[in-house]
Amino acid sequence: MKRFLHELVFYLIPLLVLAAVILFPGFYSREFGFFDKTIDLQRDQRFGTIGMGYNEQTPYYKRSNADYYQADVIALGTSRVMQFKSEFFLTSFYNCGGAVEGNYSEYRNFLDNLKYDPEVVLIGLDPWVFNDEWNKHYNDYSDLYVPIKKTERSLPAMIKNMYSDFLEKKWSFRDLNNYPECYGFNGRINGDGYEPDGSYSYTAFYRDPVISNELRFKDTIDRIDNGVNRFEFGEHIDTDTLRQLDGFLSYCNEHDIYAVGFSAPFAPTVNHRMVSSGNYEYLSEIPSACAQVFEKYGFEYYDFTDVSFLGLTDEYYLDGFHGSDIVYATLLEEMVHRNSLLSDYVNQVHLNHRLETRYNTWIFDEPLV
Numbered sequence: 001m002k003r004f005l006h007e008l009v010f011y012l013i014p015l016l017v018l019a020a021v022i023l024f025p026g027f028y029s030r031e032f033g034f035f036d037k038t039i040d041l042q043r044d045q046r047f048g049t050i051g052m053g054y055n056e057q058t059p060y061y062k063r064s065n066a067d068y069y070q071a072d073v074i075a076l077g078t079s080r081v082m083q084f085k086s087e088f089f090l091t092s093f094y095n096c097g098g099a100v101e102g103n104y105s106e107y108r109n110f111l112d113n114l115k116y117d118p119e120v121v122l123i124g125l126d127p128w129v130f131n132d133e134w135n136k137h138y139n140d141y142s143d144l145y146v147p148i149k150k151t152e153r154s155l156p157a158m159i160k161n162m163y164s165d166f167l168e169k170k171w172s173f174r175d176l177n178n179y180p181e182c183y184g185f186n187g188r189i190n191g192d193g194y195e196p197d198g199s200y201s202y203t204a205f206y207r208d209p210v211i212s213n214e215l216r217f218k219d220t221i222d223r224i225d226n227g228v229n230r231f232e233f234g235e236h237i238d239t240d241t242l243r244q245l246d247g248f249l250s251y252c253n254e255h256d257i258y259a260v261g262f263s264a265p266f267a268p269t270v271n272h273r274m275v276s277s278g279n280y281e282y283l284s285e286i287p288s289a290c291a292q293v294f295e296k297y298g299f300e301y302y303d304f305t306d307v308s309f310l311g312l313t314d315e316y317y318l319d320g321f322h323g324s325d326i327v328y329a330t331l332l333e334e335m336v337h338r339n340s341l342l343s344d345y346v347n348q349v350h351l352n353h354r355l356e357t358r359y360n361t362w363i364f365d366e367p368l369v
Contacts (some may be wrong), residue, residue, distance in 0.1 A: 001175065007103060011234075014308055015108075015235050022159060022163075023062065023159075024195070024327055025173065025185075026054075026133075026158065026159065026162060028176055028184075028190075029183070029184060029185050029187075029188040030183045030184060031052060031053060031055055031158070031162075031178055031184050031185045032053055032055070032155065032158065033057060035055070035057055035150065036060075036064075036089070037270045038050060038107050038183045038184075039061065039064060040045055040053050040104065040140060041183070042183065042196055043068065043196070045181075045196075046196050047181060047185070047196065048179075048181040048182045048183060048196075049179075049182045049183070049187045049190075049191020049192065049193030049194055049195055049201050049203075050182070050183045050184055050186075050187060050193050050194045051182060051183070051184045051185070051186030051187030051190065051191075051192045051194070052184040052185065052186060052187075053162070053165075053184060053185030053189075054153065054158040054161050054162055054184045054185060055153050055184075056096040056159060057150055057151065057174045058111070058194075059098075059099045059100070059148050060148055060149060060150045060151070060167035061097065061194065062096040062097075062098065062099035062198060062362070063096075063110065063113050063114065063148045065094060065115055065198060066094055066096055066116045066118075066131065067116065068090075068113055069094040070115075070116045070118075070278045071090060071091075071094035071096075072091040072092050072093070072118060072119045072120065072345065073089060073092070073093045073118060073119065073120040073121075073122060073123045073342075073345050074094050074095070074101065074118045074120075074121055074122070074352045075093075075094075075095045075096060075097055075121075075123075075124070075198075076094050076096045076097070076098065076099065076107055076110065076111075076121050076122070076123050076124070077097055077100065077107075077123055077124030077125075077126070077264070077281050078098065078100065078101055078124065078324065079097060079098055079127060079200065080097070080199075080264040080322060080323075081095065081097040081122070081123075081124035081264065081328075082095060082097035082126050082199055082200035082270055083199060083200070083323060083324065083327065083328035083329075084097075084122065084199060084327065084328050084332065085177045085195075085197060085199050085328075085329075086197035086199070087197075087347070087350065088223075088329060088332055088346060088347060088350070088351050088352070089347055090345055090346065091279040091345050093197065093345075094197060095197055095198030095199045095200075096110065096198060097124070097198065097199070097200070098194075098200070099148075102129075103129055103135065103241060103244050103245075104241065104244040104245045104246070104247065104248040105130070105247060106242075106245045107123065107147050107248050108247060108248040108251045109145065109148075110148065111248075111251060111252070111255070111257070112145055112251070113147065113148045114369045117255045117256065117257050118257060118343065119254060119256075119257065119258060119331075120258045120259075120260060120345065121257055121258070121260070122260050122262075122342070123248075123259060123260070123261045123262075124261075124262060124264045125245075125262065125263050125264065125286075125290060126260050126264060127240055127263065127280075127282075127283055127286055128231065128232070130131070130234075130242075130282060130285075130286050130289075130344060131232055131234035131238060132236075132238040132240075132284055132307055133227075133232035133233060133234050134169075134230060134234070135238055135240070135241065136200050140195060142279050148308060150345075162185070171185070171189050175188070175189040175314075176188050176189065178190070178191065179191040185188070188204060190204035191203030191204060191207070192204050202318060203367060204363055205318060205362075206362060206363055206367035207367050213267075213269065213314045213315070214318070216318070216319050216320070217267060217269060217270060217314070217317075217319065217320045218265075218323055219319065219320070219361050220270050220319060220320025221270070221273060221320065224270070224273050224274055224277065225277075227279060230279075230321075231274070233279040233280065234279075234281070234282040235281050235282060236281070236285065237282045237285040237286060238282075242289055242293060245261075245290070245293055246293050246296070247298060249294065249296070249297045250297070251291060252297070252299070252358065253297045253298075253299075258341055259294065259297070259300075260299065260300045260302075260329065260335070260341070260342060261290060261294055261300065261301045261302070261303075261342060262302040262303075262304050262335075263286060263287065263290070263304055263305045264299065264304065264305075264321075265303070265304045265305060265306065265307045265312070265323050265327060265331070266306065266320060266321050267310075267314045267316075267317040267319075267320050267321070267323075268306065268308040268313060269314050269320075270320040270321060271305060271306045271308075281303070285306075286303075286305075287301075287303040289326060290303075291303075296315070300335075300339070300340055300341065302331075304331055304334075304336060305340075307327070307330070307331065307334075310331075310334060312326075312327055315335040315361045317359045318362065323324070324361065324363065325362065325363050325364060326355065326358055326362060326363070326364070327359055329351060329354065329355055330348060330355065332351065333348075333351055333352070333355065335341065336348055336351075358360065
């Protein structure tokens with residue numbers, strides 16, 4: 001029996017060592033497991049990003065932090081609101097960008113999941129949500145409450161994806177210490193991820209940007225020319241989207257949440273390409289329709305689809321439809337200039353100073369190296 005056990009251990013040791021090597025990157029980077037403890041670490045340190053590469057938990061992460069901080073002002077929308085920063089505000093702020101991706105019943109469901117009601121919600125309105133051709137790809141959100149929970153991915157699936165990327169030389173073991181203050185694969189290797197205030201840092205882009213507008217916008221232009229992936233062709237606005245937006249604003253009104261909506265901007269070249277193509281007639285119907293439904297509840301709406309009038313040229317965009325930190329600071333400054341209720345919440349002196357002393361057209365400070 002003793003001999004058998006010795007032989008078993010002899011054969012198991014190499015397997016255990018191999019398993020440890022395979023699992024090490026995921027656990028070392030905190031990509032595997034520990035997610036709630038990782039959130040707690042970021043809260044305690046108030047530093048470092050959470051950038052998951054294979055185990056994305058954005059809706060749960062944002063809902064959990066929104067409840068924890070119970071900020072007076074929150075931003076809600078897709079990745080196109082993630083550049084609003086807490087430093088812009090006098091009062092507490094948390095960015096819930098990325099917690100939603102579909103229609104406005106989903107946005108309402110997010111608010112319904114919170115344990116408190118913010119005073120103000122700054123909501124980004126993406127044009128494709130108003131396009132019936134795009135909405136066909138999404139199941140219509142029901143009016144019922146849907147709990148926001150962690151979506152656990154299987155460990156084998158994550159390992160498979162992780163080592164597939166390793167074989168394609170997208171990362172190396174040495175890269176795991178590139179950004180030791182960050183969490184998750186994307187955070188550890190690239191420095192990318194969610195900041196403590198919920199905003200997103202594109203550190204890898206800032207460190208090694210694609211300078212050419214043609215290259216940065218190529219993917220977006222291809223989508224426009226082919227009518228795919230959020231840029232489906234559309235003739236008229238989807239009335240069902242307006243119904244769901246009305247339901248969202250009605251919820252805000254009933255819960256004494258003041259809503260400030262805005263149509264998020266495209267890079268000028270991209271906006272011109274869409275308009276001149278003649279395939280996106282529904283775009284021209286969005287501003288008046290949104291203004292009407294926001295006005296119904298005494299809320300604010302701003303059409304920022306094209307903000308070249310603010311001097312925001314193509315050089316201020318990360319890609320065709322994601323504006324930089326500077327773009328969103330400028331949008332907030334413009335809202336304040338138009339006497340938005342946000343004036344009572346925004347640190348206008350600090351915001352103006354940051355814009356005047358910015359590092360470049362994308363960020364305020366020199367990027368991490």
